[in-house]
Amino acid sequence: MTGNLRLGFHAPDSSAELAHLVAEAADARTPIEVRGRGSKHGVGRPVQTGSVVSTERLADVTLYEPSELVLSALAGTSLAEVERLLAEHDQQLAFEPVDLGPALGGGEGQASIGGTFATNLSGSRRVLSGAARDHMLGVRGVNGRGEAFKAGGRVMKNVTGYDLGRALVGSWGTLAVMTEITMKVLPAPAETHTILCFGLTDTSAVEAMGLSLATPFEVSGTVHVQAPLTERFSDPDIAKGRGSVTAIRIENFASSARYRTAKLKQRLAAYAPSAELDTERSRRFWGEVKRLVMFRGSERPLWRISTVPSRAAKLVGTIARTLDVRAVYDWGGGLVWLETELTSDAGAIEIRRTLAEFGGHATLIRAEPASRASVDVFQPLEASLMSLSAKLKAAFDPAGILNPGRMYPGI
Template sequence: MTVFLPNTAEEVLETVRWAVSEEAPLEVVGHGSKRGIGQPVQTAHTLDLSKLTGVTLYEPEELVLSARAGTPIAEIEALLREHNQELAFEPMDYGPLFGGEPGRGTLGGLLAANLAGPRRLKAGAARDHVLGVHAVSGRGEGFKSGGRVVKNVTGYDLSKGLAGSWGTLAVATDITMKVLPAAETETTFCIAGLDDAAATQAMAIAMGSSAEVSGAAHLPEGVVGRFIDGGFSGGGQTVLRVEGFGPSVAYRIDLLSRLLGNHGSAETLDEAASRRLWREIRDGHPFADGSPAPVWRVSVTPSRGHELVDAFRRAAGANVYYDWQGGLIWMRMEADPEAEILRKMIAHLGGGHATLVRAPLAIRAATPVFEPQPAPLAALSARLKEQFDPQKILNPGRMDFT
C-alpha cells in the first residue's frame, strides 16, 4: 500500500490528479479516529492528511478561525480556550469508541462527518458553523467556497454540501469556521429515578421553558453508573445543562427546580463535574469499553425515542442512553446489530435514521451502515457524486451509495 503524506494543498492536488490519471482510488484519512465508520474501504493507496496542519488565520474579535484540514481539533480548542471562545456545536470525539486515544480527530474529519455534540439542540452541527473551504474534487480540480465572514455565500454553498459526505466528494485542505464566546460557567440539574417516558416529559418541559437549557439527556439505570466514575446515586438520571453568567445560571437552575421539583429527587453538578459529564455523553463514553460490540447512533423525533427503545427491547436486547432531549439514542448491542428490526421500527414510529457507528469488520461489510436513502434522494446523491468524483477515486464505497 502506498501512503501519500502531503504537507501542502498543492501536494494534495497533485496526488489526486495522479490518482485520477491512474484510475487509482484513494482512502482519505486524517488521524483515522473515524476510520471504523462506514463500509470498509478497499484501496491500494491512502491519502493521509495528518501532516497538513496549522492554524492559518485566527481573529478572535471577528469570531473566525481558519486551519488546514489535518489540524487536530484538540489543538484548535486549546487555542480557543486561551481567548474564552469555543466551537459552539461541541464536536464529539469518536476515537475512544474504537479504542483509540482521545483528541485525535482533525478539522477535516469534523467537516466530513458533520460532527455535533449535546449542544446540537441550540447550536446546530458543523455544517452550521463552516464559513468557507478550500478543497480538491475527485476530478482533480481545486475549488473554494464561502469565505471568512458569515454573509459571504452566493449560489450553492459547497462548504456546507461537503459536511457529512465522509470524504467521498472532495478532499478539504483548508477550512474556515465560525467560533463563539464560551460560557462563563455551567451547572447541570439532575433528576433521579425517572423511567424513560417520564424523563422524556421532563426534558420537554425544560426545553419549552425560559431556562435556556443547552443540553438535555437521560441516562437510564443500566448505564448511569458508567458516567463520572459512578458518581450518581438513586438509579437513572435525567440531566439538564444550563450555561452562561453565574447569576443567570443560578436563576435558571432555580427555575428548573420549581418547574420539575415534583418529578423526583434533584441535585446539581458543579462546573467541573458538569463539563466532564457532558463530554462523556457527547463521546459515547459508556460504550467505549474496548469491545467491538455493535453501537448504533439513532436519531428520531424526541417525543418518540423512548417508544422506539421500548419496542426494540421486546425483540432484542440493548443498552441505551438518550441525548438531544431524547431525539438521539446511543444503543449498544451484544453481537448482532439487529439492523433490519431497528430500521423497521424507526419507520413505523414516523421516521428517523440510524448509523452503525461500531461493529466488527465482517458485520460492517454486510450491513447498510448509513441509513438507506429513499429513491429520489439516492438518485440526487448519485448525481452529486458523478459531478464531484465520476471515477470514484475518493473513499469508494464508504457511504453505500458510492
C-alpha cells in the first residue's frame, strides 16, 4: 500500500502524475474533490474532502482540424480560450455552453473545458444542435482506481466498444477524472436574427416557441424571460419595461436568415412579433442569455428544471401558487430557470412535488451551502435507477473516492 496522499490542493501537470495521485488516494481510501478551474465549485452537494485534485495545469489544445470539425483539449484548458480559437476559424461549440459564473456571483469566462463537459450545461442552441454530450467524441481519463483509460476517438462515427466518454458527460467528476476531451465543433453561422414578442403570457410564449420549433426554419434558440428579469439585458428595447420578452433566433447565411426570419414572422402573426434584432444586437442578447445575466447579483435560490416543453407554463404556474418565483424558459419550454424565494428548503419540496405530476427533473444550481447540504440538489432517482447508478459508480470508482456525495448521498 502506497497510500499517503498529502492533504491539500494538488494540480498535477501530467495525466500520469494525476493517475498516480488518484491511485494513492484509492489505496488509502481518501476521498478527493475533483476540480477543473473551480468555477462551478459552489454547485452540487458540498463535498467534504481533505484533498483537491485539479486539472487546471493540464491546459492545452492538443488537436484542431477545422476541416474535420474536431478539436481536442486537455481538461483544464480554459473554455474561453477554446471558444476564442474556434472563433478565429469561424467555428464554435454549437451547444453554446452556459456560463454560470455571473449567476454564482463569480466572474465571466472562468470555466474549463473539462468542467463544461462534466456538467453538461448546454445553452439555448441545444434545441437545434444538441447538448454538450452530443458533441463529445472521445475522452482520456483516470478512473477511481487510478488507472488511465480512453474511450471513443476523434472520428464522427464510432461504435467500437461502449461510449464511456459520453457517459462521463454530466457525471460531475464522480466517475472519473477526465484529462483530455475530443469534441465535435461546427461552423459558426454568418448571420443571426432574432424575432421579439413583448408582453406574452407564459402560456402564449410556450406556444409561440413550440410553433417556431416545429417549422423547417431551423430555429436555433427560443427563450421567454418574465418581467422584471428583462431589465438585466443591455438592449434598451428589451430592458425598458414592455413586460416579458419572447425571443426566437434564426441563424444561417445572409439571404437565408432574412428569408426564414420573414417567413417565421408571418407564422407568428398571432403573437404580434413587434421587433427584430440584427446580427450584432442578436449576438449581444444571446451572449447575455448564455451568461444568465437575468440572475446576476441575486442570492435567491436558482433551479434548473428539465421538463416536457408543452407543459412548462402550467408547471411554473402551479409552483407559483405557493412560492414567489421568477422564470426564464429556454429550449421551447423544455428548460426552465426558476428563481425562488429564500426558504429553508429553497422550495425543493414544492418544486419536486409539482414535477412528479408534470414530468421532468430539477437541479438546485444556486443556494447557500447549508441548503445544498440539507436538500436533494440533484433530482432523487427512483430506487431501481439509483441502484444502477451506484453500480455504475462502483464500476468506475469502487472505493468511492471521487467527489463523493456531490450528486447523490453514497455516490
